[in-house]
Amino acid sequence: MSLFIVNILDGFVTGLLLFMLCSGLTLIFSMMGVLNFAHASFYMLGAYFGYQISTIVGFWPGLLLAPILVGVIGAAIERYGLRRVHKFGHVPELIFTFGLALLIEEVVQFFWGKSQMAFEAPDVLNFSAFSIAGNAFPAYKVFMIFVAMGVFLVLLYILTKTRVGMIIQAALSYPETVQNLGHNVPLIFMGVFGVGTAMAGIAGVMAGPVLGTFPGMAVVLGSIVFVTIVIGGLGSLWGALFASLLIGWLQTFAASYNVKMADILMAFGLNQPVDMTTSMLRDLWSLTLPQIGPILPYLLMVFVLAFRPQGLFGKRET
Amino acid sequence: MSRFTNALMGSLFGAGALLGSTAASFGADTIKVAFIDPLSGPFAATGTSGLAHYRYAAEELVNKTGGVLGGTKFEIVPFDNKISAKESLIQLKVAIDQGIRFIAQGNSSGVANAITDAVKKHNRRNPDQRVLFLNYSAVDPALTNAKCNFWHFRFDANADIKMDALTDVMATDTGIKKVYLIGQDYSFGKAVAAAAVRFLGEKRPDIEIVGNELHPIGKVKDFTPYARKIVSSGADAMITGNWGSDMVGLGKAVIGAGFKNPIYTYYAASDGITKTFGKDGEGKLKLVMEGQLNPPVSDRAAAYTKGFKAQYPDFDIGQPRIANVMEMLAKAINKAGSATDMVKVASALEGMEHDSIWGSKITMRPQDHQAIQNVHIMAHTANDVTFDFDNSGFGLKVESTVEMAAADSATSCNMKRP
Numbered sequence: 001m002s003l004f005i006v007n008i009l010d011g012f013v014t015g016l017l018l019f020m021l022c023s024g025l026t027l028i029f030s031m032m033g034v035l036n037f038a039h040a041s042f043y044m045l046g047a048y049f050g051y052q053i054s055t056i057v058g059f060w061p062g063l064l065l066a067p068i069l070v071g072v073i074g075a076a077i078e079r080y081g082l083r084r085v086h087k088f089g090h091v092p093e094l095i096f097t098f099g100l101a102l103l104i105e106e107v108v109q110f111f112w113g114k115s116q117m118a119f120e121a122p123d124v125l126n127f128s129a130f131s132i133a134g135n136a137f138p139a140y141k142v143f144m145i146f147v148a149m150g151v152f153l154v155l156l157y158i159l160t161k162t163r164v165g166m167i168i169q170a171a172l173s174y175p176e177t178v179q180n181l182g183h184n185v186p187l188i189f190m191g192v193f194g195v196g197t198a199m200a201g202i203a204g205v206m207a208g209p210v211l212g213t214f215p216g217m218a219v220v221l222g223s224i225v226f227v228t229i230v231i232g233g234l235g236s237l238w239g240a241l242f243a244s245l246l247i248g249w250l251q252t253f254a255a256s257y258n259v260k261m262a263d264i265l266m267a268f269g270l271n272q273p274v275d276m277t278t279s280m281l282r283d284l285w286s287l288t289l290p291q292i293g294p295i296l297p298y299l300l301m302v303f304v305l306a307f308r309p310q311g312l313f314g315k316r317e318t
Numbered sequence: 319m320s321r322f323t324n325a326l327m328g329s330l331f332g333a334g335a336l337l338g339s340t341a342a343s344f345g346a347d348t349i350k351v352a353f354i355d356p357l358s359g360p361f362a363a364t365g366t367s368g369l370a371h372y373r374y375a376a377e378e379l380v381n382k383t384g385g386v387l388g389g390t391k392f393e394i395v396p397f398d399n400k401i402s403a404k405e406s407l408i409q410l411k412v413a414i415d416q417g418i419r420f421i422a423q424g425n426s427s428g429v430a431n432a433i434t435d436a437v438k439k440h441n442r443r444n445p446d447q448r449v450l451f452l453n454y455s456a457v458d459p460a461l462t463n464a465k466c467n468f469w470h471f472r473f474d475a476n477a478d479i480k481m482d483a484l485t486d487v488m489a490t491d492t493g494i495k496k497v498y499l500i501g502q503d504y505s506f507g508k509a510v511a512a513a514a515v516r517f518l519g520e521k522r523p524d525i526e527i528v529g530n531e532l533h534p535i536g537k538v539k540d541f542t543p544y545a546r547k548i549v550s551s552g553a554d555a556m557i558t559g560n561w562g563s564d565m566v567g568l569g570k571a572v573i574g575a576g577f578k579n580p581i582y583t584y585y586a587a588s589d590g591i592t593k594t595f596g597k598d599g600e601g602k603l604k605l606v607m608e609g610q611l612n613p614p615v616s617d618r619a620a621a622y623t624k625g626f627k628a629q630y631p632d633f634d635i636g637q638p639r640i641a642n643v644m645e646m647l648a649k650a651i652n653k654a655g656s657a658t659d660m661v662k663v664a665s666a667l668e669g670m671e672h673d674s675i676w677g678s679k680i681t682m683r684p685q686d687h688q689a690i691q692n693v694h695i696m697a698h699t700a701n702d703v704t705f706d707f708d709n710s711g712f713g714l715k716v717e718s719t720v721e722m723a724a725a726d727s728a729t730s731c732n733m734k735r736p
Contacts, residue, residue: 003550010542114363115590116566118710128576135549136576211540212570212594214563216360220539255543258531290544291503294534 002133007252013141015248016148020203021221022228022240023155024196030235031172031192033090034082037097040225041104042197044218046070046204048108051119051213059122067201074197078190101218109215117213144206151202156237168192172235227301233314242312247297254293261287348393349386349657351376351420351452351647352413354406354433357398363589364425368455369396370630371640372422378622379644379675386651392644394422401425403432410436414449419658422643424455424474427506431458431465438467441660445736448660450667454643459509462688466731469660471667471687473639473646475608475723477506477559477584481513482727483693483720484582484606488555489521496528498553500544502564503532510559510584528553536564541571549575561585566594573598580604586698588636593708595698603698605714608678608691609638611705612715615677622675623705634707641675642689646682661736679722686731693723 025039049069053062077100085096120126121140128136159165171178171188179185211217228247232239262272262285272285304311353372356365376392385391395418397409406429410421423433430453441448451470453461457477461470475483488494499514501507511530518525528551533544548556549572558581560568565586572581573595582604586595595603614620623635650670654662669684678692696714700706703713 003546006546007543010546014540014542113590114360115708116563116594117590118593118596118708120596131576133550134552134576135546136574138574210570210574212563212566214566214590216536216563220537224539251540252543255533255538256547258547288531290531290533294537 002135003256006132006135006137007256008249009137009141011249011252012245013144013248014252015245016145017203017207018224018228018248019241019244020148020151020206021200021225022232022244023152023237024199025225026229026232026235026237026240027168027192028196029229031168031175032082032086032093032189034093034097035226036196037094037222038100038104039197039200040218040222041101042070042074042200043204043207043221044108044215045073045104046201047119047208047213047217048112048117048204049201050205050208051117052112054119059120063202063205066205067198070201070204071194071198074200075190075194078193082193083186083189101222105215105218112215114215117208119208119213121209140210144210147202147206151199152237152241155199159237224297227297230301230311231297231304233311236311236313236315239311239313247300250296250300251293254296255290257289259289261285348391349420349651350393350395350416350418351422352395352397352410352416352418354397354399354409354413354421354423354429355425356401357396359400361401361425365398365401367589367633368424368637368640369394370626370633371635371637372644374626374629375641375644378625379641380648386648387655387657390657392648399423399429401429403429406433407436414440414447419447419449419660420452420647421449422452422454424453424637427456427458427461430456430461434461434465434467434470437469441469441736450660450664452643452647454640455637458506462686463730466686466729466733468664468687468733468735471664471682471689473643473689475691475693476688477509478513479688479690479724479727480584480606480693481510481517483723484557484695485514485517485521486720486723487695487718488518488525488582491555494522494525494554496526496551496553496555498529498548498551498556499527499558500529500531500533500548500556500568501559502535502561504535507532507535507559510557514557533564536562538564538567541567542575544568545571545575545577548572549577553577553579555580555582557582559584566591569595569599569603573602577602582606582695587714588634588707590708592634592698592706592712592714593710596710596712597700599698599712600700601697604717605696605698606693607696607714608693609635609641609674609676610678610692610694610716610719611635611638611676612696612703612713614704616675619675619677620704627705631709635705636707638676639689642672642680642691645675646670646672646680681722681725683725683729685733686729687733688729690722690725693720694718695720 021043025036028034028036046066049066050062053065085092125140125143127139129139129142130137167183168188171185175185228243229240232243353369355368356362372394376394381391397413399406399409410433423430434451437449437451453470453472455474457474459476459478462472462476499511501510515527569586581602584606586603587605626635650663650666651657653666656662667682670682672680674680680689680691683690694716695718697717698712699715700712702715706713
């Protein structure tokens with residue numbers, strides 16, 4: 001039971017971290033129709049900038065400055081790169097962001113090398129907040145929960161209660177009409193892209209000390225981010241939150257419990273082959289839940305696309 | 319490359335080596351060692367660090383002490399194999415065509431398996447132009463068992479020997495009742511787990527293996543759920559063969575989850591890993607490894623390490639065995655009186671006893687060409703560390719030593735000698 005509670009908390013942290021990445025991506029995706037393949041690379045940039053700034057002036061200025069820096073780079077890339085490619089349609093845009101992801105990874109390796117960076121959580125948060133049956137819960141993770149919740153609330157407020165948010169929402173559905181009303185839609189696009197990448201930057205600074213800061217960190221997280229926004233529904237902040245938490249818990253629980261395929265099959269009345277080395281189905285019999293855990297989100301995405309193509313909270317078809 | 323050119327290159331090189339003994343001052347007549355390892359791509363950090371080790375060892379231990387065969391110098395020639403077995407075979411061919419007769423490789427047992435096969439084949443077909451394979455790091459036990467051959471020499475302790483030494487030390491710790499095994503889901507991770515189960519079962523049947531699992535290699539973004547299982551299992555120690563970011567991710571998650579007991583590893587040091595763990599790893603992280611850096615065994619070892627740091631401030635002596643490779647090769651060439659007659663050089667290396675700069679005796683076991691040497695359990699610490707890693711103040715200090723680890727271990731090698 002105590003392990004269950006710990007897993008709930010861990011899954012919550014994973015989910016919120018995922019949400020900080022997905023919320024920006026889902027806005028960009030729904031507004032510009034661009035699957036930003038480089039989104040996780042901005043997350044990596046955030047971690048590396050955060051590390052670099054933390055070595056000079058400490059963690060806290062890094063948490064503030066790194067996302068701003070990432071956001072500015074993101075906005076500049078939209079203004080001087082994506083906007084030019086936008087004219088030629090979605091496929092060139094896709095290829096552009098794909099190339100951008102590779103480029104960012106190489107640039108990061110060029111400046112910081114291929115080794116792990118010693119990105120440390122700040123000393124004030126380097127203790128365990130509480131522990132459940134010997135399982136310590138680091139204070140840093142509690143802090144992550146608060147930051148992610150804060151980001152969600154601010155974003156929700158801006159999108160639903162402010163004039164800027166209303167224009168963004170309108171531009172999501174009817175960009176031409178909004179433009180005809182005299183609003184500067186390209187500027188809105190640039191702003192959304194900048195804010196979206198800045199949020200990925202926050203996620204990077206937050207995750208760097210816990211998940212490690214290394215050149216492969218974007219690849220590890222890249223594909224799962226897309227899965228999450230498809231499940232949640234494009235353009236829906238609530239959908240992104242819900243899907244992120246769902247996937248966070250799904251992965252945490254799948255990795256935590258050693259449920260064996262053999263037990264499930266035997267529960268259905270099947271007999272395990274005596275000599276496993278010659279059995280055709282030995283791979284199936286020897287599977288465990290932690291082994292199939294990483295593919296569960298993809299399986300979920302397939303089901304969502306098959307039965308509810310607009311995603312769990314989405315309003316339009318993917 | 320045709321056989322004719324092969325033979326031509328061979329005879330040219332042979333002539334060069336002959337000249338070398340009389341006319342070393344020309345400089346061109348060196349004994350070349352091909353270093354075939356990743357110098358680009360994701361594993362370039364390890365490869366470039368290994369190359370620095372070789373260059374420094376050749377210079378300090380051989381060339382500055384008068385070279386071999388009365389004055390011939392060693393030269394390290396780098397070849398980038400991008401850690402691919404296919405690319406390695408091409409580079410091996412290029413090296414042989416350039417007349418290089420000594421091949422050094424270490425990263426990835428997959429590559430080592432390919433090279434050892436290719437070398438065996440080459441030597442059978444070209445008896446006048448044979449080459450030697452100096453394996454300094456690939457630890458797959460098969461290389462000195464089922465796949466052994468006369469031209470392959472392993473200078474590192476293999477995965478089984480390391481586990482044998484590690485479990486020797488763990489067996490004496492009566493506080494350990496439960497052990498958790500976790501590793502990457504591929505041949506090496508499985509080999510580590512199998513060896514741990516076997517040796518713990520033999521030496522301490524009362525120890526309970528409370529977890530034995532493999533995780534996808536390089537794909538786990540958060541190790542927290544695994545860490546929770548390890549802490550909840552009540553394990554008194556854990557063993558992992560993880561390397562790279564999987565090592566860092568697992569270690570950080572486990573320590574963050576409140577694991578207070580020793581974490582026995584194969585590769586949790588250097589290349590940024592030592593610095594990343596910093597004080598969190600103190601008292602927990604242990605490594606099983608050859609080559610004692612701290613405390614320094616002698617003034618000579620200390621001077622050697624200091625000199626290396628002065629020349630390559632960004633690298634560490636993370637692979638001390640490379641010094642042994644160079645010294646033992648030089649000794650073998652001198653004893654054989656030739657750098658071209660590989661049967662003589664290999665025979666000289668076979669069974670060679672050597673006093674390592676790192677304080678250990680080394681015996682190149684004749685029946686399987688596996689170096690038998692002292693294997694240490696080292697602790698990640700900042701106390702009494704003369705030579706740190708990653709310029710972090712933290713380094714590895716020897717806690718216990720298994721003298722001539724696994725000297726009498728069985729081998730399935732059936733060595734065919736020419």
